[in-house]
Amino acid sequence: MPPAGQSRSLAFSFDSETCHSRPACQEPNHRTGKSRIHREIFMPLSPVKSPIEISRIKAVIFDMDGLLLDTETLSFQSFVTTASRYDLIVGIDDYRGMIGLNAATGIDILRAMLPPHMDAVAFKNEWLDVYRQLLVGDVPVKAGAYAVLKGFQQMDMPLAVATSSSGRKARDILTRTGLMPYLRQVTGGDEVPAGKPAPDVYLDVAQKLGIAADDCLAFEDSNNGTTAAIAAGMKVIQIPDLAPSNRTPNPPDFQICSSLTEAAAMIGLQLDE
Known part of the structure; x- marks a missing residue:
């Protein structure tokens, strides 16, 4: 039981292909293009004070x-797809550090993540192209x-x-x-x-x-x-x-x-x- 006044956290895994909740499991095999995203969501299990x-x-x-x-999921999928074109294996932890940042700040994190010979700006532009293609249809709300x-x-x-x-x-x-x-x-x-x-x-x-x-x-x-x-x-x-x-x-x-x-x-x- 958690201490009084605190909340426990429940971990869920989200399968981006089937959209079903699953028990937390292994990291995705991004080389196959099948990505499974771990969602760890803090759910209050006791009354919230004040x-x-x-x-x-x-x-x-x-x-x-x-x-x-629900566009962060699409952005992550685009990130994985782009990385796979260069035989790079990336996971959700690599992506998390860039969530919520604007392009200028995020590019510095991406540059540190990629191999030295790769152009981070070119990679980001390719990533954005893949992402924009996913946004052509209905944008998930x-x-x-x-x-x-x-x-x-x-x-x-x-x-x-x-x-x-x-x-x-x-x-x-x-x-x-x-x-x-x-x-x-x-x-x-x-x-x-x-x-x-x-x-x-x-x-x-x-x-x-x-x-x-x-x-x-x-x-x-x-x-x-x-x-x-x-x-x-x-x-x-x-x-x-x-x-x-x-x-x-x-x-x-x-x-x-x-x-x-x-x-x-x-x-x-x-x-x-």
């Missing part, structure tokens, strides 16, 4: 990839995303997105998925001086909304994004996607949930059934 009070929140800001959209956005909208709560993706790409995908009408502002990682884990993208979108950062609630999946939102002075709910949280819950300013709908229930947000 939950964030929605009545004290004046705006809500969401990350995009891995939080509103996270379960509960529409309901949560609608629930906040019905409260007349200002909503925005702060993403490490480029602003142009973000607005295009959010429009295609039907999420854009819920949002008043979108700030991309290329539209601020420093990307996550720096707080710039969150501070920028709060300023555009005309609301103080400490009156905002941020939803994040990545550790880099969570660090950025906390540094901006916001209350944060982290919903881990491909990487487990590296923080301990600190109510009421920081909470960890397993899904958008669980987070909504925790703060008392009413959702349409």
